[in-house]
Amino acid sequence: MINRAEGAYLGAVRAFQNPMLDLLHKRHAPLVVSVLSACFTAERPNVSVADAHTQIGDALDQLRAAGYDESLPIGTSRDLCRQWADAGWLMRQVVDDVEVYRLSAHAVDALDVAGRAGGARARVSQSRVRTMLDAVERLAQDADPDALVRMARLDAEIRRLQQELDRIQRTGAVEEVDDEQLLEEAENLLHLARELPADFARVAESIKSMQRDVVTALRQDERPTGEVLREYLERAQHVMEATSEGRAFAGALRLIGDPQRLDGLSNQLDVVLRHRFTGRLAPQQRTELREIGHRIEQGLDLVFTTQREASYVITAQVRNHDPLRDRQVDDLLRDVMTGLQTWMPESRRGQSVDPLRRLPVAEVDHLRQTAGDLRPAQPPAPLEDRDDAVVDVTSDEARAWGGPHYAELDRHLVTLADGRSIVDVAVAFNAAPEALRRPVDLLGLLELADNQGMEETDELAFVDAVRPDGTRRRLAFGGVTTRMKEAVDE
Template sequence: MSEIVGELARVQDALHRPTLRLLDGKWAAFRVAVFRCSFSRDRRSIQADRLHVQVDAFLSELQREGVEVPPNVNGRALCNQWVGDQWLFRDNAPDNSIVYSLTSSALEALDLVQNLSRDRVLVSESRLTTILDTVRRWALEASPDAQARIDRLTAQIRELEAERDRLAAGGEVASASDERMLDGYTNLIDLIGQLPSDFKRVEESVLDMHRKILRDLRDEERAVVDVLDEYLAKQDELVKGTPEGRAFDGAFVLLRDDALLLELRENVQVILDHPAAAVLDARDVHEIRGAVAVIRQGMKDVLAQRRRLTATLKEHIVNHDALQERELDRVLRAIGRELATWMETAGPRTTVPLDLLPPTLKVGHFRERFWDPASAAPPPPLEEVEDDSPQPPTIEELRMRGGPSLDELRTALVEAFTRGDIDTVGRLFNRLPVGLRRPVEILGLLHLASRVDALRDGTGTEIFEAIRPDGERRDFLVPTVSLTAAEVTALKDVSLEGAADD
């Protein structure tokens, strides 16, 4: 007998999952376009009211262009529908506002569309090399034969020593061709693009665990210690028993290893310094350069969900008064016994008058204070102090006390490093106008450099000559920062929206 019945059931189950349902139907293209325009790697969540208005604007714009859109709906109705279809997730932000974020199913669907819309070679040398290296490494670890493992290690050592000796003797260093580098870029972008959905699946698993534990605690059908034991067991199972959990654990190890993280940053910079990177668009460069940021943000979201779950358990344990609950249970049982005794003689329609609230006690008392004419006198008139009030600050004075001028600083950085007459950020700062040389502007320049990963260790320091709003001059010792051509290009496309909140 063939396996067609089982295979048909598995395919039907896959087609009914939210990932493929998002890409199916008449309005699939509209939904994917809205999600790609609204969410990005730097904008993972949007306030609910803002997304409603944004979807309304998309509907109006498409209607003006003659594009067919879902009829008789608005942004709020569509967002509620997408939440029910498990494409959007609605949650409370730290400021108690309601925000939307994409589910792991929606992220997988967007990654699939992104891969299909990008020109790439399905079978490439870099992809095959990755497979061969992975198989070789796991074969070495999986081999139970000690001699076989020794032979494998010896062969690798001889191969590496031969290559080292050849290079030490003046051998030619074969640089990767542009075609090989482009294949590597495509493979790397695919791997980085899969990270957000992996982390989102871990976050959703923790959220499901949170909801189940809340339900168990509210039902009170199980002891609190049993709920805690199940939570600890599932927490360990989530990290070690699922692929996304193991990926989360590996990312956690990566972020705790400063040397490994620095090596990743340096290797990414070496890859982007290759001449073949010039053909990549700014979006791809930003995605490769932000690999560490993707891992860090995914870790932050998962840990936030775990903190919420831990806070729920702590709050229940602290506020759970077992003695008081036993007293209440004793009273309810006593009432039940009296009710059973009363029902032995009472008829089916017998009623008992019962006040929902106890009657108010009427207690007589003496007057504690007698009437005082002074207490009824009006307060003295207020003094007129308008002439003594200081002049309000001007708009320019308020602006000089505010945060960094990110737009002006980015324009100055791009222009200076494009002309090539400035080689460090410190020299640029010392030549800026007085209004852009406040101490806070130094933080703005470092923030812009961090957005393109231009901060590097071991570059030395230089002096930033800052001028405060009152004219006082102060010198600050800051790490030396320089921008490459690729970083200047990436800086032009960096979104500064919400930067003041970061």
């Protein structure tokens, strides 16, 4: 039987196991909070891994130069980021083929708590109490199914609004609210807005958790694929109803889906920022007021992006799922991790590792050399003797359709050069007789030119080729020139 004190203690122990309280409870919590809040902002929720390491490293160097070396943790910025990711404060993912860090929901909550504790103290204001009373009233209305009670409340609300309308129409004046009360309401609004990023991050992390569960179930191959996907679709359908942050996201989704509501929100914030009481707000608070709509859009984009990534990963897993290959990959990764765990305690910092220059050769005793056909191998049937298929290769007609006439082409080049050292191949081909202007002779001429030393002219050359049957073809190729052998010998 657990007594009251033990129950309270166990509850506190479970609470401090939460990554948010664990972050604030650490010895180096001020460094973590300050560095993460400077690196990740509302305008830059995702930071590439390389940029984060550089920025955090610069911050550590500046703090050490200022004399805070003893209060800083040991290790590089890369080591600290890896520790913070293992602790659940940073999330590592790939966005547009770039590996980035982003704050987890626990880290967002921790930074919010630290910011409120280090800033102005929250006050029990009229705005805060009215927010609570309005929430209680809406809860009571939603929980009470009595139609008569609901009608009485609506009648009272209509009479109150009608009296307010009559007063304004009669006097033409609107009662001004005290600047102090407006300031309290603005601070309460900012307090509510600061909780939105953490809520959106929790929804995204719940989708990521579902993705990991589904991929794990598919890789284990213990249940049918259809059953796993059906469970995932049911969880995805109810994720917006199962948690408070999911319900907050659903409400924001209804807001963002109505352009008039968004325009109204922007106009209302402009009205607030033009009022004189905003001059008493800090510049950062005015910026937060102005960017409330932008924060909602950022949160929705985060959730939608996470949903798309989860769908893509699960679809790829289903499409390429191979249980045998997945088990082989798991065994290989397990062997690699075991090898690293064995090697790391005995290694030194900066120790070189001999690379694997070639893959090991499989030791196979015998490879099968024949197919499993019991019939003996049969030689192919002999070719038939056909007198009509014999072609006289010595005839002029057969030679006309044969390969290039190298000797004639070489003599033609020498004659055309007439002592010149450079000859244009296209000019030489067009000047040859029709018997040497076959398409195949152009290839032979280019081959001879290449053997003697060929250079490109960066111009397009055109030649007219004549086949043995008299048909003509116009051919184009990159212009080239060749050096004659006589010129080279000289």
